[in-house]
Amino acid sequence: MPILKTEAIVLRSYKWSETSNIVTLCSRDFGKLRAVAKGARRSNSRFDNCLNPITQSQILFYSRNSGGLHTLKEASSINYFPNLKQELEKLAYASALCELTEYLTADGQTGSSAYYALYQTLNKMEDSPVEDFKKLLWHFELRMFAVAGYCPQLCECVCCGGSPESLPVSFSLARGGILCEKCEQKDAARRQVHPDTVKFLRMLQNIEIEKVGNIQISPSLEREIKALLEAFWRYHTEEYRKLKSLQVLRQISRNAGT
Ligand SMILES: [Zn+2]
Known part of the structure; x- marks a missing residue:
């Protein structure tokens, strides 16, 4: 599976298992993506708050060409849009x-x-x-x-x-x-x-x-x-x-x- 990098905005995030989430992202280079974020529900997750909805992040993911779920490897936030979340x-x-x-x-x-x-x-x-x-x-x-x-x-x-x-x-x-x-x-x-x-x-x-x-x-x-x-x-x-x-x-x- 190739590893791909892009910028993306998190549209939605929901529970997939006790420790993992599925996130839907609108990406700059690959359109809309759905990916598993393994461990995202753990308190010390490496994804921190980068995968909350309405967050722009740089992501690295393993691509699955068949149209199935991709797997997120890393994410780092670019913009949380804090003002939009205050009201x-x-x-x-x-x-x-x-x-x-x-x-x-x-x-x-x-x-x-x-x-x-x-x-x-x-x-x-x-x-x-x-x-x-x-x-x-x-x-x-x-x-x-x-x-x-x-x-x-x-x-x-x-x-x-x-x-x-x-x-x-x-x-x-x-x-x-x-x-x-x-x-x-x-x-x-x-x-x-x-x-x-x-x-x-x-x-x-x-x-x-x-x-x-x-x-x-x-x-x-x-x-x-x-x-x-x-x-x-x-x-x-x-x-x-x-x-x-x-x-x-x-x-x-x-x-x-x-
Ligand atoms: Zn006419």
């Missing part, structure tokens, strides 16, 4: 990034786009006020939709490819994009959206993460964006509602009355 709301957002990444990426899927989207968003959240987190989560979701192969099409009509004459107000959940005036009647799964929502999402698709926090947004636009992204997720996956961190975020948002 329940921040932790819920960071956990949502990890859960969505785990759900949307396949084992062994190559390419580093998911890793960099997760890494950059966690880093940005670590240094941002919690008020910016929902915009950062939306920005991340749009990037991850693209990684998963269903990036919303927001410029041309997703049905005929034509350019709408006026800004469209229909969005097809099934096809994943806006509809022109001619095509909107053909789509039963369309959803009416405010033109400002389409404008905002277009901007969010193209903006650098550094600038996301500066965007100003009205409460009504915020509600519609949240509802549209959630409807889009739910249309494509039943599992979305089961993601625990998102349930926590919904509860926090209900308690805050937003």
Whole structure:
């Protein structure tokens, strides 16, 4: 078995035996990995806290090509993201990034786009006020939709490819994009959206993460964006509602009355 080295972010860790854990990682060079961390549950484990969820670590592992479990040899932490773990709301957002990444990426899927989207968003959240987190989560979701192969099409009509004459107000959940005036009647799964929502999402698709926090947004636009992204997720996956961190975020948002 070859020994491989990479940087990775821990998405999840769970008990495998009395002394060992299985960790799911989003790695820079080998996509999503599942690996056994032998001895990780012992008090004097060599892995220390490097394998806790929402931790960026340098890892060394024995690779199993068959798609089975890999075996971790060593891990050393790079960033624990301590600020994200100090408040329940921040932790819920960071956990949502990890859960969505785990759900949307396949084992062994190559390419580093998911890793960099997760890494950059966690880093940005670590240094941002919690008020910016929902915009950062939306920005991340749009990037991850693209990684998963269903990036919303927001410029041309997703049905005929034509350019709408006026800004469209229909969005097809099934096809994943806006509809022109001619095509909107053909789509039963369309959803009416405010033109400002389409404008905002277009901007969010193209903006650098550094600038996301500066965007100003009205409460009504915020509600519609949240509802549209959630409807889009739910249309494509039943599992979305089961993601625990998102349930926590919904509860926090209900308690805050937003
Ligand atoms: Zn059309």
